[in-house]
Each structure stands twice: as C-alpha cells, then as structure tokens.
Amino acid sequence: MAEPKTTTIAVRDCNIRLMRGGSGPPLLFLHGSSGAGAWLPFMQALAGRFDVIVPEHPGFGASDTPDWLDTIHDAAYFYLDFLTQLELERVHLVGVSLGGWLAAELAVRDTRRLASLTLVDAAGIYVPGVAQIDTFLRSDQQRIRDFFYDQTRADEMIARLLRPELEDITMKNRIATAKLAWQPRAHDPHLHKWLHRIDVPTLILWGANDRLFPVEYAYAYQQLIPGAKAVIIPECGHIPQVEKSAVFVSELTGFIDGMRIAA
Amino acid sequence: MKFFNFHLMPYRHADLDAIDQNGSAWVTFSNRHYDPQKGAELYHEYLDQMELADRLGFDGVCLNEHHQTAYGMMPIPGVLAGALARSLKRARLAILGRALPLLNNPLMVAEEYAMLDNLMRGRFTAGFVRGIGAEYHAMGINPVTSQERYAEAHDLIVRAWTEPGPFTYEGKHYHFNYVNPWPRPYQTPHPPIWIPSQGSSSTIRWAAQKRYTYAQTLSPIAVVARFFQMYRDEAEKAGYMATPDQLAWSNTIYVAETDAQAMREAKPHLEALVNRFLKMPVEMLLPPGYSNIESMKRVRAAKVTGKISSIEDLNQTGVVIVGSPNTVREKLAEYQDLAGFNTSLTKTQFGTLPDDMTRANMTAIAEEILPHFRNRLPQGKQPAAAE
Numbered sequence: 001m002a003e004p005k006t007t008t009i010a011v012r013d014c015n016i017r018l019m020r021g022g023s024g025p026p027l028l029f030l031h032g033s034s035g036a037g038a039w040l041p042f043m044q045a046l047a048g049r050f051d052v053i054v055p056e057h058p059g060f061g062a063s064d065t066p067d068w069l070d071t072i073h074d075a076a077y078f079y080l081d082f083l084t085q086l087e088l089e090r091v092h093l094v095g096v097s098l099g100g101w102l103a104a105e106l107a108v109r110d111t112r113r114l115a116s117l118t119l120v121d122a123a124g125i126y127v128p129g130v131a132q133i134d135t136f137l138r139s140d141q142q143r144i145r146d147f148f149y150d151q152t153r154a155d156e157m158i159a160r161l162l163r164p165e166l167e168d169i170t171m172k173n174r175i176a177t178a179k180l181a182w183q184p185r186a187h188d189p190h191l192h193k194w195l196h197r198i199d200v201p202t203l204i205l206w207g208a209n210d211r212l213f214p215v216e217y218a219y220a221y222q223q224l225i226p227g228a229k230a231v232i233i234p235e236c237g238h239i240p241q242v243e244k245s246a247v248f249v250s251e252l253t254g255f256i257d258g259m260r261i262a263a
Numbered sequence: 264m265k266f267f268n269f270h271l272m273p274y275r276h277a278d279l280d281a282i283d284q285n286g287s288a289w290v291t292f293s294n295r296h297y298d299p300q301k302g303a304e305l306y307h308e309y310l311d312q313m314e315l316a317d318r319l320g321f322d323g324v325c326l327n328e329h330h331q332t333a334y335g336m337m338p339i340p341g342v343l344a345g346a347l348a349r350s351l352k353r354a355r356l357a358i359l360g361r362a363l364p365l366l367n368n369p370l371m372v373a374e375e376y377a378m379l380d381n382l383m384r385g386r387f388t389a390g391f392v393r394g395i396g397a398e399y400h401a402m403g404i405n406p407v408t409s410q411e412r413y414a415e416a417h418d419l420i421v422r423a424w425t426e427p428g429p430f431t432y433e434g435k436h437y438h439f440n441y442v443n444p445w446p447r448p449y450q451t452p453h454p455p456i457w458i459p460s461q462g463s464s465s466t467i468r469w470a471a472q473k474r475y476t477y478a479q480t481l482s483p484i485a486v487v488a489r490f491f492q493m494y495r496d497e498a499e500k501a502g503y504m505a506t507p508d509q510l511a512w513s514n515t516i517y518v519a520e521t522d523a524q525a526m527r528e529a530k531p532h533l534e535a536l537v538n539r540f541l542k543m544p545v546e547m548l549l550p551p552g553y554s555n556i557e558s559m560k561r562v563r564a565a566k567v568t569g570k571i572s573s574i575e576d577l578n579q580t581g582v583v584i585v586g587s588p589n590t591v592r593e594k595l596a597e598y599q600d601l602a603g604f605n606t607s608l609t610k611t612q613f614g615t616l617p618d619d620m621t622r623a624n625m626t627a628i629a630e631e632i633l634p635h636f637r638n639r640l641p642q643g644k645q646p647a648a649a650e
Contacts, residue, residue, distance in 0.1 A: 137291070137400065137546050171559060174551035175407060182405040182550075 004039045004047065004054075008062075011082050016063035017056040022047025025115065025256075026088045029054045030079070032097030032239070033135075033177040034161070035061035035169065042245040049253060050092065055082065057102070059176030061169055072124075072180045072188060076105035083113045092256055096120040096241060097212070098181060101188075104221075108194040116259055118203040118252060119221055121210050121238050123186040125195075130216045134185075136178065140170065149209040149237040157242075186213075195224040202228040203255040207236035207243065229255065264599060264636040267357060268316035268625065269325040269513060269608040271536075272309045272343075275615045276301045277333040279539045287543040288333040289397040302336065308618050310343065314350050315622060316611070319629035323355035323388070325608055327459075328362050330394075331401035334540040341375045348382035356383055359459045359478060359608070360390025364409045365402045369416035369437060373423040373444050380449040389454040390478075391417055396548045407552030412436050424453040459513065462490045463558065471497035471505065478511040478608055484581030487512055488602040495603070507605035507641050512598070515583040515610040518627040522586040528620065529585050529613075530574045536614030537572045588631035595632065596639070603641040 004021025019039055027050035029043065036056035046052050056063040058078055068074055079102065083091065091114050095103030100122020107117050133146050140162055148154040161170070202225045206218035215232055222230040231251050233240050240248045278296055282288045313324045324347065326340040337343060340358045347356055356379065361372050380387040393413050399406040415434045419442070422432070428443025448454055458470040459478040470477040471494045479487045491510045498505035515533065519525035549559050577583045584594045595607070611628060612621040 136550060137544070139544070139546060167560065168556055171551070171556045175556075178405065178551035179407040182399075182407065183403050 004043070004052070006039075011078065011085055014058050014064050014066045014078065016058060017061060019043070019054040020052065022050055022052045024050040025090060025092060026051045026053060027092040027094060028079075028083075028088070030093070030095035030099030030102050031057065031060070032099050033173060033181070035173045037061070040242065040245070042241045042249055045245065045249045046252070053086075053088075055079075057099070057176070059179060060173050065172075065176070069176075069179065072102060072105050075102050075180065076109060079106050080110055089113055090115040092116045092118070094118040094120065094252065095122060097238065098123055098177060098186070100124065101181075101186070101191075104191060104195065104198075105188065107198045107200070108191065111198060111200050114200045116201045116203070116256060117198060117225075118205055118255070120205045120240060120248075121207055121213050122204075122217070122221065123181065123213060124188060125192050125217065125220055125224070126184070126187045126189065127216050127220045130214050132213065133211050135212065136182070146211055147238045148243055149207065149235050150243060153243055192224055195221070196226060198225045201255075201259045203252070204228050204230040205240060205248065205251055206230065206232050207238055207240045208232045208234045209236060210238045212238045231255075264595075264604075264639055265322040265606045266628070266633055266636070267323040267325045267355075267511075267606065267608045268313060268321045269327075269359070269610050270309055270313060270612060271327065271329075271335045271610065272305070272337050273536070273540055273612075273614060274302065274333040274336055275305065275617070277540070279535060279615075282333065282539045282542070287397075287547060288540050289543050290331055290400045290547060292333055294331075296333065305336065306343075309612070310346055310350075312612060312618070312621055312625065313347055315625060317351045317354040319625055320633060321354055321625075321629065323357055323386075324351065325357045325359050325390075327359050327390070328392070328394070330362075330365070330398050332397070332540075341379065344379050345382070348379060351383075351386070355386045355388055357388035357457065358390050359388075359457055360392040362392050362394030362398055363416035363420075364412035365394050365398055365404050366416065369419050370423060370439060370442065370444065372416070373420040374446075376420075376454060377424065377444060377446050377448045380454045381446050383449070385449045385454075387450070387454045388457055390457045390459060391420075392459055393553075396550045396553045397543055399550050399553060400547060405552070406550040408436065409553055421453065421456075424448050457511065462486065463554065464493065467493050468497045470494065471509075472501045474498075474503070474505075474509065476509050476511055476606070478513050478606075480513045481582060484512075484598045484602060487581075487598075487604075491602045491604060507603050510602070510604035511606035511608050512602060512604045513608040513610075515585075515613050516591060516595075516607075516628055516632070517583070517585045517611075517613075517624055518588055518591050518631060519624075520587060522590050525585045525587060525590075526574060526578070529616070532614040532616035532620075533574050533577065533583065533585070534572070534614070537577065540614060588627065591628075591632055592635055595636065596642075599636075599639070600642045605640060607636075 004019050006019050008015050009018050043052050058069050059065045093103050093114050100119040101124030104124045144158050145154045204218050204221050218230050222228045233244050233247050236244045285292045316324050328340050329335040330338045376389045393409050415436050423442050423444050429441040432439045432442050457476040460466040477494050495505045517529040578585045584591050611625045
C-alpha cells in the first residue's frame with residue numbers, strides 16, 4: 001500500500017492541508033479540537049480498505065483561517081463544497097469530537113454524497129444533568145490527560161504533543177476550537193431538531209469512560225438519528241481511534257461491511 | 264497633576280485560604296463565600312470613602328467592572344455611579360470602564376453613560392475596556408470575538424452620541440433598526456473617553472489616533488514610561504503632539520509617618536490584593552483568542568499568574584508607592600517626570616485594607632501629597648522608547 005500523501009488544496013480560496021492514503025471507497029475523517037496532526041496507526045489500518053481522506057479544518061494547524069469562518073455551520077458548508085470539488089460519492093463520513101459535531105451538521109444539511117455516518121465521542125448536542133469537564137479551564141497537560149482512560153497513554157501523548165515547536169499550532173487550534181465551541185459550549189442548541197433528517201446508516205461509536213462527552217451523549221445521539229446503532233467501547237476515554245485503535249477500526253469496518261450485506 | 268480615587272471595591276472579608284485552595288478568587292470561587300450582611304456594609308463603607316475623596320479634594324473618583332469575583336464587587340458599576348451622582352459635590356466620576364464585548368446590547372452603555380453625564384452635569388468620564396480574560400469564562404462570551412465586538416460596540420456608542428437619531432445600525436454582532444437614545448450626553452460632543460489597558464500596542468495606537476486618554480494598569484513604572492512613550496510616538500504619527508493630560512497612571516499609594524511604618528502597615532493588605540485576589544491560572548487569564556498568539560506566548564512565558572509578589576518588589580519597581588509623605592512626594596515627582604503623565608488613578612484602598620486605615624491614608628494623601636502636585640506638570644523631556 002502506498003504511503004499517504006500530504007498536499008495543500010484550495011477550496012473556494014481557502015487553503016487546507018490534506019492527508020490522503022489507501023484505496024477503496026472514500027472515507028472522510030473529520031478531526032477533533034487538536035487538529036489533524038500526523039497520519040496515525042488507525043488511518044494506516046483503514047487505508048488498507050478505504051481511500052482515507054483527512055483534511056485539516058479551516059482555522060486549524062497548517063490550514064488557512066478564512067475571514068468567513070465564524071461558526072460550525074460555516075465549516076459544515078465548507079465541507080459540502082469540499083465534497084463537491086473533490087467529486088466524492090458514497091463517502092463514509094467519520095467525525096470525532098468537534099469533528100463529529102461538524103459531521104452531524106454536514107449530514108443534516110445534505111447526505112446525497114454520503115454512504116454512512118459515524119460519530120465518535122461527538123460534540124454538537126447538549127444533554128442536561130451530565131457532569132462534563134470544562135476543557136477551556138484545563139492546562140495543556142490536564143487536557144491531554146482528560147482524553148484517556150489509561151493514563152500511561154496520556155504520558156506518551158504529552159511527550160509527543162507538548163513540545164515547544166508545536167506551541168504555535170497548539171494555540172492556533174485552541175483559538176479555532178474556541179471560535180467554534182466556546183458559546184454555546186460545544187453544541188448548537190438547534191441541531192437536535194434536525195438530526196432526524198439524517199437518512200444514511202449511522203454508527204455512534206463511543207468510549208465508555210469519556211469524561212468530556214460521557215456515554216449519555218452517545219445514547220442521546222442514537223435516539224435522535226433514525227436507526228442509529230450505538231457501540232460503547234469499554235475502558236476507553238474520549239479518543240477511541242487512538243486509545244483503542246484496533247477496536248475502533250474493527251467496529252467501523254464491521255459496521256460498513258454489515259451495511260453492505262444489509263443492502 | 265489630577266488625582267482620582269480609584270476603587271476596586273474588593274470583598275475584603277474573603278477567606279484568603281479558601282481563595283488559595285480554589286486557585287483563584289475569580290469565576291469558580293463559590294459565592295457561598297459571600298456574606299450579604301458583610302457585603303452590604305462594604306458597599307456603604309466604600310461609597311462613603313468615595314464621598315470622603317470628594318470632600319478631601321480629589322479631582323475625581325473611579326469605578327470599574329468585573330464579574331463573578333471577590334476581587335471587586337462592581338459587576339454593574341452604573342448602580343454605584345448612580346448612588347454617587349448626587350452626593351459628589353465637586354469631583355468628577357469616571358467608570359474605567361464598562362467591558363463592551365461582554366454586552367449583548369452596547370446601546371445600553373450609550374444610554375447609561377448619557378444618563379450619568381446628565382446627572383453629573385458633565386462631570387462624567389466614560390471608560391471602555393474589553394474586560395480581562397476571566398470575564399469571558401464568567402459571562403459566556405466568546406473571547407475570539409472580543410476585539411471585533413469591542414470595536415463595533417465602541418463605534419455604535421460614539422455614533423449614538425454624536426449623530427442625530429434615529430438611524431439604522433447593522434454590524435456583524437449588533438443590529439438596530441433604531442438608534443436614537445434619550446437622553447443625549449450633557450457634554451459636547453460626548454463625555455471624555457478614557458481607555459485603560461495592560462499595554463497592548465494595538466490599543467495604545469488606537470487610543471492615540473482617537474486622542475483618547477490612555478490609562479496604564481498595574482505595571483512597573485519603567486514599563487509605564489515605555490507605553491506612554493509609545494502613545495506619544497503614535498500621536499506624532501497621527502499628526503499631533505500628545506499632552507500629559509492624555510496619559511493616566513493607575514497606581515496604589517499608601518502614606519504613613521515613616522517609610523518603615525508605611526511598608527509594615529500596607530504589606531498584608533497589598534500582598535492580599537496581588538497574591539490572592541488577583542491570582543488566577545493562565546487558562547483563566549488568557550482564554551484562546553483573547554489576544555493574538557504572540558502576546559499569549561509572551562504572557563505565558565513570563566508566568567505572571569504564578570508569581571508571588573512582595574510589597575518590597577512592588578515598591579522597588581514602582582508598581583506602587585508606599586512610604587513617608589516625603590518619600591511618596593519624591594517618587595511620584597520622579598515617576599511623573601519619567602513617564603510624562605498628568606493624571607494619577609490611585610487606589611487608596613487595596614486588598615484587605617480596613618476602613619480606618621483607608622481613611623487615614625486618603626487624608627494623608629490629600630494633605631501631604633495633593634497640594635504639592637496641584638499645578639505640577641511633567642518636567643524635562645521624556646526619554647525615548649528604548650531605554
């Protein structure tokens with residue numbers, strides 16, 4: 001299998017960084033608040049079966065911060081343009097955390113280019129009475145610790161990410177995250193009204209021990225999206241694609257395979 | 264030089280150990296620690312101090328705005344300004360300032376300030392600030408929009424004061440079919456506008472271009488001098504010479520009979536202010552987008568939020584002036600000449616300083632310091648920006 005390619009592409013005058021690798025049906029992965037970062041093992045594993053497409057959102061990492069980016073809705077319309085420009089059809093859309101919210105916002109607007117939707121520990125809705133961490137009052141270290149069930153994994157990630165040469169990127173990502181998610185905090189109070197419009201097979205994949213968006217959020221999403229299937233991964237925090245990448249990959253591919261059989 | 268009595272109105276009965284335990288007196292420090300009986304007494308005690316400042320001959324008094332904190336009990340400074348508007352006989356009243364981006368309706372500041380200007384028959388000064396980072400946590404306002412909202416709210420307010428209404432305002436953040444506030448300001452074209460800041464270069468440039476008085480908050484005098492020079496330079500670039508009246512230094516002064524006595528008396532109260540009431544984690548002080556990446560990195564690298572300051576350091580570096588009447592006179596004159604300001608915004612109460620000591624301090628300042636500076640302007644040429 002070929003190595004992933006990293007390129008810069010322009011969508012309507014906004015340059016974004018794009019990693020792409022593998023072959024097969026297109027799988028668009030929308031990253032969370034920490035940016036797209038590096039080509040990770042779960043991407044490599046998925047690239048064995050899919051054309052894995054990992055853009056970096058406008059405002060994040062090496063991508064431009066366009067003047068028009070104010071809300072998550074702007075980002076959702078951007079990705080609809082992105083799908084059109086890249087002429088992608090039958091896309092398996094996977095979004096984690098902030099990217100999950102973005103994927104849901106995209107899907108309520110238009111599913112014509114989608115084959116399936118997978119929301120992973122996704123932001124976007126509000127469930128009352130569930131204790132959640134205020135990530136904006138956490139230090140960089142604490143924030144990484146909050147992601148994990150297994151704290152030894154957090155140590156590795158702190159060593160990998162909290163390096164002085166990444167400070168500017170980290171701050172840029174924090175600003176972009178705040179722009180989209182500060183208020184209302186990491187959700188759109190109107191999104192829940194429109195989730196019924198999602199008419200593609202949907203998987204809700206969640207870490208059982210997520211402290212940012214606890215499992216109550218998984219069940220709420222499952223109830224709001226018709227026919228959605230929920231899978232809870234035990235001993236896993238907010239980022240299953242990293243903390244339990246093998247389970248993540250097998251659940252995701254199993255879901256997509258099951259879809260094919262059903263169809 | 265003009266002297267304004269600047270009050271933060273701290274909840275001075277706060278349990279300092281509880282603040283330490285919580286890590287900050289802001290946002291997350293539970294209001295279970297607020298006792299309304301004590302709070303009510305404090306409001307009256309502090310308002311009495313402001314009225315005393317008027318009687319003692321201070322040129323003005325200053326209020327400001329902070330939210331959800333024991334650091335200051337003035338979330339709505341207009342309430343206290345209303346209380347003072349009829350009791351101040353001579354002094355000006357300044358609100359330094361209202362935090363514009365926190366407001367969803369800045370037209371109400373145009374109204375509030377115009378009312379105060381009328382009540383005060385023109386002895387009112389209008390301050391505009393962005394609020395500190397903690398306020399964006401406390402008030403649920405996106406810090407990334409802070410500068411945009413500030414600029415837009417400022418423009419709307421000034422237009423509301425200067426253009427005959429009604430007119431339509433369509434901004435990015437604010438939208439009004441009818442801008443037509445009653446009353447109009449008493450002063451023409453509007454109350455003087457003062458801009459307090461911690462020294463952002465873009466704010467200094469903007470204030471200089473607009474000819475607004477710039478007030479420098481809580482900084483060593485050498486830094487104050489540098490920022491004031493930056494203001495004069497920006498004024499020159501804008502085609503005019505700034506006067507010392509356009510520069511105000513926000514400080515703390517404590518006077519007692521001897522230097523040693525003054526330091527001893529002020530120490531616990533001043534250190535409570537800087538090390539307890541003002542302390543907060545960097546994530547609270549600098550939410551993402553509140554300032555640009557470069558200034559965020561600068562503040563984070565300086566680790567200002569974790570530092571413990573002693574009164575000796577603060578006095579040595581000229582953040583505050585504490586000492587005998589003679590020492591305070593000498594230092595204030597030296598600092599005025601160094602930095603070139605003509606207004607002193609002076610906290611006479613600070614941290615946990617009780618009422619009797621505050622009143623003694625105010626009286627000493629009025630008797631021993633004020634008369635010597637009444638007609639004093641900065642002497643000599645102010646040094647260039649780089650020293």
